[in-house]
Amino acid sequence: MSFNIVVLAKQVPDTRNVGKDAMKADGTVNRAALPAIYNPEDLNALEQALRLKSKIEGATVHILTMGPARAAEIIRESMYRGADGGYLLSGREFAGSDTLATSYALACAIRKIGKVDLIVCGRQAIDGDTAQVGPQVAEKLGLPQITYAEEILDLSNNKITVKRRLERGVEVVKGSLPMLVTVNGSAANCRPRHAKLTLKYKHAATPSEKQEAGSDYTDLYDSHPYLNITEWGVNDIEHDIQWLGLTGSPTKVKQIENVVFTAKESKRLTAADTEIEDLMKELIANHTIG
Numbered sequence: 630m631s632f633n634i635v636v637l638a639k640q641v642p643d644t645r646n647v648g649k650d651a652m653k654a655d656g657t658v659n660r661a662a663l664p665a666i667y668n669p670e671d672l673n674a675l676e677q678a679l680r681l682k683s684k685i686e687g688a689t690v691h692i693l694t695m696g697p698a699r700a701a702e703i704i705r706e707s708m709y710r711g712a713d714g715g716y717l718l719s720g721r722e723f724a725g726s727d728t729l730a731t732s733y734a735l736a737c738a739i740r741k742i743g744k745v746d747l748i749v750c751g752r753q754a755i756d757g758d759t760a761q762v763g764p765q766v767a768e769k770l771g772l773p774q775i776t777y778a779e780e781i782l783d784l785s786n787n788k789i790t791v792k793r794r795l796e797r798g799v800e801v802v803k804g805s806l807p808m809l810v811t812v813n814g815s816a817a818n819c820r821p822r823h824a825k826l827t828l829k830y831k832h833a834a835t836p837s838e839k840q841e842a843g844s845d846y847t848d849l850y851d852s853h854p855y856l857n858i859t860e861w862g863v864n865d866i867e868h869d870i871q872w873l874g875l876t877g878s879p880t881k882v883k884q885i886e887n888v889v890f891t892a893k894e895s896k897r898l899t900a901a902d903t904e905i906e907d908l909m910k911e912l913i914a915n916h917t918i919g
Contacts (some may be wrong), residue, residue, distance in 0.1 A: 632688040634678045635742065637735060637750035637763065638707065640700040644755050667703045670751025674812040677781050678749045679711045679820065685784065685892040689713045689731035693742070698837045708830040709822040714874070716742065717835050719895065722863040725875035732765030733768055734873055737866040739770060747789070748809040752777060767809035774803040774809045777803055779816045789846055797897055849867055 642663030655690040675690075677774050681828045682688040692707045692715035694700050704715035718738050726734065739745055747768070753760035760776075767774035782801065790803045832849065839846065850856050863873065871877060898904045912918045 630643055631744075632681075632685050632746050633742075634681060634688060634690045634747045634749060635739060636671070636675050636678050636690060636692050636707070636712070637746050637748060637766065638675065638692050638703050639664045639668045639751075640694065640695050640696050640703045641756040642666075646790040659707050665699065665702070667757075668751055668754045670753060670812060670814045671703075672751075673814055674751045674810075675707055675710065675712065675747045675759065676776070676809075676819040677812055677815050678747075680817075681747070681781060681784060682711065689813040690747060691742075692717050693735060693738055695726075695731060695738075698841070701835045701838060701858055703861075705833050705860065707780050707824075708833060709827045710820055711823065714811070714855065717858060717860045719835075719837070720862040722870070722874050724875065725780060725878060727880035728765060729879060730873055730875075732769060732864070732871040732879035733877060734868070735762070736766050736769035737868045738861060739766070741861070741866050746807050747784075748772070748807075749876050750809070751810055752811045752813050763809060770809075772807055772809050773804050774811070775804055776811045778810045778812045780811065781864055783839045786853050811895070830856065832856050833858055854898035 643666045644663075647809060650881075653806055657778065673698075675692075678690045682690050690707075690712045692712055694703055694715065694717040695735070698719060700719065701715075701717050704712075704717060716738060718734060723730075739748065748770075750763045750766075752763070754762070764774055764776065773874040775789075775791045776792045777793045777795060779791045779799065781789065782792055784806075787806050788803055789806060789808055789810070790801065791810060793800050793802060794813050832846065834842070835858045837860060838858075839850070849893045896908070898908060909918075
């Protein structure tokens with residue numbers, strides 16, 4: 630009996646290194662100006678999926694990500710940690726997608742994958758902090774969802790039991806499969822790379838990467854099919870083009886303001902009460918606080 634788990638993951642710009650060139654004039658993120666990393670909470674989600682794989686005989690874990698060709702790196706990163714493979718949804722038609730267009734494209738891709746028993750993803754991505762994509766995918770697929778998961782406690786008899794971490798405590802809920810679960814950053818950290826898996830999958834690549842490399846590894850990929858990462862373009866999924874990319878994204882950025890702190894904006898204070906009081910008045914007056 631097979632049990633198919635899909636982890637929705639995203640390669641995101643490292644927001645710890647945001648500078649003045651981080652945004653484009655049209656309000657989209659200038660991803661070329663920032664180093665790309667695996668979205669942190671998606672790694673928490675991957676760990677929950679891998680734990681289920683170790684418990685359920687015949688379970689598989691595949692990654693689904695949308696982005697440019699370089700986003701295949703997080704699929705390989707997942708395979709180094711125990712995932713079985715992945716799907717890259719890539720093409721100019723997907724560029725500029727907000728959460729609505731992104732969730733639509735991912736839902737179309739999941740329908741193409743076919744039988745999926747469980748979808749797991751991080752609560753939110755650090756480049757948007759909206760926490761909308763996971764729930765929107767569930768709605769588009771007509772699936773029940775459990776959000777803010779901290780641990781998947783049990784999966785049996787077509788039921789899943791999840792511990793949720795909420796603002797004022799925790800709760801344990803149970804739901805029927807198929808199901809979508811979003812995972813908090815408070816969940817267990819993802820396991821590190823496995824040395825044997827890293828050696829096994831280090832040549833895994835998408836068709837675009839193979840073409841770009843220009844190396845003749847045809848025999849290698851024919852004899853080792855697990856090294857072939859699936860890549861889909863807009864023509865590989867059933868879709869309505871008006872719901873993709875910028876056209877399908879109702880979210881518009883009205884204004885961008887870069888705030889870069891410099892040493893000139895620092896101020897030295899003594900322990901005098903009057904100086905502290907003056908500083909508080911200044912911060913309130915310029916709306917830094919209050």
